[in-house]
Amino acid sequence: MVGKNIEFSYDGNKEFIKGLNVNIQKGNVTTILGPNGSGKSTLLSLLCGISKVKSGEILIDDLNISNMKYKDIAKKVATVHQQNSVPNDISVENLISYGRLPHKGFFEKETKSDAEVIDWAIKCTGLEEYRDKQVMSLSGGERQRVFISMALAQKPEVLFLDEPTTYLDIYHQIEILELVKKLNEEYGITIVMVLHDINQAIKYSHNIIIMKNGRIIKNGSAKNIINRELLKDVYKVDGVVSTLDKDTYFIPTRVCNM
């Protein structure tokens, strides 16, 4: 997936994103990092086709996303948003089945292969025992798995996750990130996610994109790009960047006003 020379603004204001180029490698987990308001969610929503670029192009499998119908985009990419709401009475299985809609004609009934994909999505996300429960009765972590499962039922090539661990305790954060790892490694799904936790981004991503003021200021593997000066510049936080068992870690020590 490639973004070329992207320009974008909100409500006709001056360009928030200007001349942005990005290459999302197939089969990788890519994480977008950056401070509040740096443009992470904006970039994500442009890449997944929810927001439209003002100029430039976003290509998936060499097709320009701007020229594609929503339904065709939804056969290739699926997105789990930061906040999701659903009617009170909808069951887990019923909600996940909506993930099949892009693959169906108007009034077309669920087929055997749809049912198989729904079963697969439920199994992948460990929701077998919850399939008849109401989504709104579940905990935050379980509910997040349901939204990921619905996205999986779309059978996407690329899965976009906007802050998938927000509001979850540490157990459920790691549970979601391990699920992301499994979806990538076992099922070959390309993942693009926005995270706030630098150490989780380092651990669970092949590639990290760092944003500041609507621009990508670094893009590469954690090993190659994460260092104290960069984090100080981007987040205005000083700390120690260290390695342990070949993994890189950031331990913040103080905020600094430069």
Ligand SMILES: Nc1ncnc2c1ncn2[C@@H]1O[C@H](COP(=O)(O)OP(=O)(O)OP(=O)(O)O)[C@@H](O)[C@H]1O
């Ligand atoms: N729908 C919108 N209309 C107008 N301005 C918006 C809209 N959405 C975002 N913005 C503005 O665009 C800028 C980037 O926002 P964005 O949500 O992409 O940043 P972010 O890095 O994801 O932030 P956060 O970490 O706080 O979620 C911010 O200044 C924000 O106020």
